[in-house]
Amino acid sequence: MxxxxxxxxxxxxxxxxxxxxxxxxxxxxxxxxxxxxxxxxxxxxxxxxxxxxxxxxxxxxxxxxxxxxxxxxxxxxxxxxxAPAVAERAAAQLRRFTHTCFLVNPYASYLDVCEKLNALAPVPGEKRTLLVNSGAEAVENAVKVARAATGRPAVVVFDHAFHGRTLLTMTLTAKNRPYKHGFGPFAPEVHRAPMAYPYRWPTGPEHCAEEAADALEDLLDRQVGADNAAAVVVEPIQGEGGFIVPAPGFLPRVAEICRARGILLIADEVQTGIARTGRMFACEHEGVQPDLITAAKGLAGGLPLGAVTGRAELMDAVPAGGLGGTFSGNPVACEAALGVFAEIEANDxxxxxxxxxxxxxxxxxxxxxxxxxxxxxxxxxxxxxxxxxxxxxxxxxxxxxxxxxxxxxxxxxxxxxxxxxxxxxxxxxxxxxxxxxxxxxxxxxxxxxxxxxxxxxx
Structure with missing residues (x-):
């Protein structure tokens, strides 16, 4: 002014x-x-x-x-x-229109972001992407998809995890203060396994991956019941928990454990995704291919946008009307996300x-x-x-x-x-x-x- x-x-x-x-x-x-x-x-x-x-x-x-x-x-x-491509694309979209609601009148930029994420996400096979408003909303929707696709209720998460501040994601989160204290009761059917935290593993880092994976296997088979478990949700590097990089081999073992039991693996890459760790997604460092993957923080350069990308048959298991939201995939945020991808590619x-x-x-x-x-x-x-x-x-x-x-x-x-x-x-x-x-x-x-x-x- x-x-x-x-x-x-x-x-x-x-x-x-x-x-x-x-x-x-x-x-x-x-x-x-x-x-x-x-x-x-x-x-x-x-x-x-x-x-x-x-x-x-x-x-x-x-x-x-x-x-x-x-x-x-x-x-x-x-x-x-x-960043130039983010600001320019978002500003141009602001001049065209700010909102229609994709559930009422769709627009191409939503599809463009989904197309990009489908191409980049290390999820096997044909993929679908849902756009939402935040990381917590992305995790919530990934769990919804997993439950709908498997018909199972239980979700397994890890010590030191952070997944958001909504009721379900607060339940998935491990730390009490400041995230959970006084906000209960929490969502049911959430179970917690030890994280393969090399620095603090009781028997030393050399045993960490194997023993943590064994503990997960025992939890699933003996306590939860593998046929009750819809998904295991894991951060490839834990964020709020302290940037914990799991011991080498742990994440591939988690993927194997899930695959053997028909349990879906959800990679929460809200903080690690979109080029942050030197890969587009952090689970790529160990060649892990999750069934569903979430993104948010770095996705739209500061505008609110989250995403769930998953195997097509899983994402399509939810009937029409079961996914979405009034502001989900806002057109200005979508253009900003396309600007983010342009900046990543242009500047390596x-x-x-x-x-x-x-x-x-x-x-x-x-x-x-x-x-x-x-x-x-x-x-x-x-x-x-x-x-x-x-x-x-x-x-x-x-x-x-x-x-x-x-x-x-x-x-x-x-x-x-x-x-x-x-x-x-x-x-x-x-x-x-x-x-x-x-x-x-x-x-x-x-x-x-x-x-x-x-x-x-x-």
Missing amino acids: PGDSRPVGGPGLKQVRRIVTEIPGPRSREQLARQRGLVPAGVGAALPVFVEAAGGGVVVDADGNSFIDFGSGIAVTTVGNS LVERALEIGDTMLDRLTDLSDAHPVIGDVRGRGAMIAVELVEPFGTRVPAPDLAGRIARRCHAEGLLVLTAGSHSNVLRFLPPLSISDALLEEGLSILGEAVAKEAAFAV
Whole structure:
């Protein structure tokens, strides 16, 4: 609007870290005071600064502070905030029409997104795709499809899982606070198996995959009853649970266990999907072919869009009217998703994710060697984490230390996020549009924060 002095976002934004006020600054504090009177206390923020612009590898707040972005809106702006193809396609669609409801008057962009996902998803055979509004809605619909196709009620999930905040997905989620506490009773017929978590497996990482798979097999056969189980739902890398990469061989074994019992395998790739891990989908790293796969966060570059892609005979098992929603597959979000795919292809962002991951793993491994409070470094592609533990060779989770390091990073102009069942994990999700210079600078800030806080921890 005329006279608007706010910075322009997108890739044209100056790519520098700049801290000019305390964090949060006076303008952000003013908005936070306003928020307290307007928004429920249950809605919080990892870094409570109000954003004016974002793009490339930075986020700029209302006070003019420019932060290096290691969060990507929780893996959403994977191709960069306001990436050109995303912004241009979405803007053009806004001028044509904003909504018809695909259930009333369909439009071609919905089909274009489905066609793209059907081609990319590592689901065997002929495929179908359903578009929805969010990751939680995608997971809910995947379970609906699995139950309809198999005629079975039970669903099996894993320790440390996060699948959403709706009733069913909250039930599927493992962590009580803040996601489940006080919100019960929960949905029935949900069962939980141990996750193959190498760093914390009781008998050591070398036994992790086999023993965790055996535990799943025992749960299905002895407790649930395999002929009662519709699906096993698994994150190929657990997100909110702490970026847990299952022990090698575990996911293929899970797929075999399911296949032998006629149980469907649902890969929840809401956080890992759409080029984040150096593959279009993370289950591709071990050649796993799920029956159904979900996507959302990185799918539409910041606009709300989720998807379920599955084997055609499963997806078609639901009768007409059983799937859909008023806003599902909104045309503006569909155009944004097509822009995301264009950005990935034009800029070779799958390969870029691998490059970012190599840089981060090298630097963080060196940091771990210097500071034993980093108990584990893990992840794939541009989805990397460090797990913080108490000093003197323990594996005792250190959530306070993780929080202090995160706050120190924020104060120095680096946006990082925490995660983990014990809230002791720092997770890093830089946009794939970040420059090498900003990536290195961010890692240096992190290294200094770890060194200073580790010294206090001893």
